[in-house]
Amino acid sequence: MAVITYRQALHDTLREEMLADEDVFLIGEEIGVFEGSYKITAGLLDEFGEKRVRDTPIAEEGFIGAAVGAAMQGLRPVAELMTINFSLIALDQIVNHAAKIYGMFGGQCSVPMVMRTPGGGGQQLGATHSQNIELYYAFVPGLKVVAPSTPADAKALLRASIADNDPVLFLENLALYNTKGEVPDTAEPAEIGKAAVTRPGSDITIIGYSRMATVAHQVAEKLQEEEGISAEVVDLRSLRPLDRETLVESVRRTNCAVIAEDDWLTYGIGAEIAASISDGAFDSLDAPVRRVAAAEVPLPYAKPLERAALPSAESLTTAVHETLDAVGRRR
């Protein structure tokens, strides 16, 4: 089992899938000659040629539309949107076409495409380049939205996404690209729609996805080491379909929950999670479900302000403390 970066896991998986299936091709801005804004597609143009690694003009609606068409014709495009912020340009193609074609045309054709895109802030890229707007897509029936937090999950979920016959928004995070982790050499595709209990615990459940799942894990380990608090961590991995069962089961065990999300609080993913917990584990709750999210502002450019606006290990720890205090379980 090799220890590789999240970036490397994505690169390897794309390459392996292209080698395995000639119908898989890549499309997007600067993915060929420039080898991708984040170098995920490094070397692939040389290896597979222009037919399968297609550089496009800066025209998101155009190349996502092209990918939808190609997918309808039986190819398996993997489109790279430079950041999720630019996906807004292609919103109509994604929401009105990719998501709806299978249903609107009576299942005559499906749209087996993947839209890889990084999101998230913390890189001082300004308000329009630092958003977590995966919710917009998780809201839409017909789309699948996955958000791996580890290199192993990145590989397993990308394989599953490429194999999936529905359009999948594959959410990456700029802060995760250089994180390392063990990746099995023969990674099986993950089941899309399954959350993972990445750390079992008994005092509280922390739920996160993407970057905040890794922060949650770090916080849980620290709480255990320093305070003897046993926090269970649930990594959503998939925002649609959402694995409500795993969430609810966890909260039934621990009786309280904190949700950690990089997006904004109001109407955020955490709201959906909290509602699911309330629905499925109401009688098991000893305290209200709390959410830790980004400040409700366009993300500032200035580093200290940006840092203050994003949820952190500290803010998550505080929320866990406050919740445990509320149920008299703080050690």
Next chain:
Amino acid sequence: MTEIHMPRLSDTMEEGVIASWRKQVGEHINRGDVVAEIETDKAIMEMEAYDEGVLEKILIGEGQTAPIGTPIGLMGDGSGSAAAAEPAGNGSAQQAQPAQPESGQQEQAAAPAAPSAGQEAAAQKAAGTNSGDTARPKASPLAKAVAKDRGVDLTNVTGSGPNGRIIRADIDAAAVEQPAAPAAQASAPSAESPASGAPAASSAATGDDVEEIPLGNIRKVTARRLTESKQQAPHFYLTSAVDVTDLVAFRADLNERLQAAGGPKVSLNDLVVKAVATALRANPSLNVSFAGDKLLQHKRVHLGVAVAIDSGLVVPVIPDTDRKSVSEIAAEGREKAERARAGKLKPDEMTGSTFSVSNLGMFGIEEFTAVINPPEAGILAVGETKDEVQVRDGEFVARKMLRVTLSADHRAVDGAVGAVFLQQLTGLLEDPIRIIA
């Protein structure tokens, strides 16, 4: 239409829990078929059908509790007429029946509620911060669920959570039935820091330092009955020091002979049990039960021999103890104690005793007082046999001494009765050949 009633499966049973229905609605039932499994206060028992018919309706579902005699199901000819007739023909009974178990639960709830007077006082102290929303106590969903489960009345619980919310830890504290601890704990936050930081104070005392163990049925019954006993029966205690030097020697001799004859050995306690039974036979006025406006004089002597098991205390009964030989008592006692530990003792093997013996000598307890096992009028607590120096005719002599303490119900017997009994018992134990006479 035939009603299936919650059966009375033991003397102490007041209500039963449907552990499982072994028959489904629509299924034909023959006489003698096992219809359901009923969890009593002592064991899970199979309930057999007395009638033949088709189970048409289940009135009390699995996991639910019903008092003895409550209809728990309806049998008919399979046409559904029983189920249909039930609201009209049996309406009032059915209406009353769901209410009954609830009132039963409330009675149980009264037990934890009663000692929480201290908590109420604490609640009133805290009222200044809690804006007095007493009609509908604030409680977390978990606290509500746990409280319902354990029959804890939320109005008697002080919340230590934010805004006075009752949290699970408060229910745990209330259910422990230790009035002092929860009261002190609940009042601490209100006294020190009403606004915030209070829950942390309470968490130090409960929560993580305490593991919650739900009461098993045996524990519940032990708790309830012994509380009743201590509250209702005015206990008095008489202790005798018995010189058992001869008894110990007698037992050794007896065991040698028994072994030579291929029989099993007897313990000192077996001899004591037999001696108690013999002394009771001679003192029938101690072999009684107090029954409100009368005494019940038991004509037979059935001794209960207390056995501690993991889930509580059980007292297997050796019927007609006075008529059995020591060897028979030894064999029967040992066999029943083993089954009691395995949870396989039948309820009727634990009921009907007229007097009990409890022996903690094997734990090195010199002497102790036992709580009467109602409705009996007495229990004998047997301590450890110890080598002691005694004065006999002005000389120091080494003797083996045993202390026995009689706890007696003063409503039923007086001190002199107990004293005469102990005198005779001591006589038997000090002249052991008479025990087997």
